[in-house]
Amino acid sequence: MIETLAPKSPDPLLKIIRMFREDPRTDKIDLGVGVYKDATGATPIMHAVKDAEALLLATQKTKTYVGQQGDVTFLELVGQLVFGxxxxxxxxxxxxxxxxxxxxxxxxxxxxxxxxxxxxxxCWPNHPSIVRAARLEPVDAPFFNIAEQRIDMEELISALTGAEPGDAIILQACCHNPLGADFSLSQWIELADALNARGLIPFLDLAYQGFGDGIDEDVAGLRALVARAPEAVIAVSEAKSFGIYRERVGALFVKAAPRARQAVMSNLAAIARANYSMPPDHGAAIVREVLADEALRQSWRDELDQIRTHIKRTRRLLAEARVNSLPMHLIAAQKGMFSTLPLNEAQVNTLREQHGVYMTDAARITVAGLREADVPRFVEALKAVA
Ligand SMILES: Cc1ncc(COP(=O)(O)O)c(C=O)c1O
Incomplete structure (x- = not known):
């Protein structure tokens, strides 16, 4: 039976990563892969993370399972960080x-x-796959005008009139992947009113807290929306905020009426149990140690500040460039690791083939992966195609 399986096409990003690896040019520029890189092009381990790991190595007494809910102290600390x-x-x-x-x-x-x-x-290309895998139907709604690099609230809100009560909507809380475009606080409140009026459930995806304007600033909109919603679902990733991508650290938070909480928890536990039973411990333990210790927490905040400052500086450098038809100045106002340029597939291919500049087929660039030394060459390449 297994032999009848039809092959699936690989993630398009993997193709670009492979092409980049196989490109022999020494001055090639990788803006495809979605990880932060420092000025030297490395993705280092944060000092606070290293210190927390040393502490865990010295003090951990058992490797028995963590409970069904996971590390409860980790959940409390992350809950505070996200929701205040x-x-x-x-x-x-x-x-x-x-x-x-x-x-x-x-x-x-x-x-x-x-x-x-x-x-x-x-949207993030994995969202529709996850929605479908859970046997839900993804419904597209217009949201962003790439040519003008702006959120189109009118289009988005009017698309919601086609949704039915009980439908959910996935909204990225900050540092949108792939657009870098975030809602303003007043837009979040407008959205909250529109969702409440139609009985839609906000499902927030927070994967870049601290990469935009600051740890609290980046969740101001999320908090405003969640405070107004009777029910909400919030997925949190700590991969980027703590630079612990491969440790697979995340949490799901659900807001529901107090009488429903026990049912929510037992359903979540049952879903997890049938998938992977218990969560992995190490990454969550790192986050717990860092957030629980005043000195480690400060060290982490300082390093996150540096990352954010670095990304903002790269954005400013790009915004200062004059590239014919591209609205480069709007890129500086955007947040987080990514932006999507108004380039067509032919332009993206020419950048790759003739200039050794790699981005996704949809022209998403990882601003957070662009080394300062490469900015002039990147801008020259853009000028040659746009
Ligand atoms: C928008 C968004 N949500 C969620 C994730 C998931 O992060 P992870 O599963 O690595 O914790 C990512 C990672 O790239 C992302 O960009």
């Missing part, structure tokens, strides 16, 4: 990365009777 004063309203479970949290959330929605999930486009 409204953290006590959440039911939480540790997850296998932000991706795992998104899947848990989709499975929970399906168990609750939801059928469809609205995805403002363009």
């Amino acid at each position: 004063d409204i953290a006590h309203e959440m039911t939480a479970i540790q997850a296998v990365g932000g991706t795992g949290a998104l899947r848990l959330g989709c499975d929970l929605l399906r168990e609750s009777g939801a059928r469809r999930v609205v995805l403002p486009q363009p």
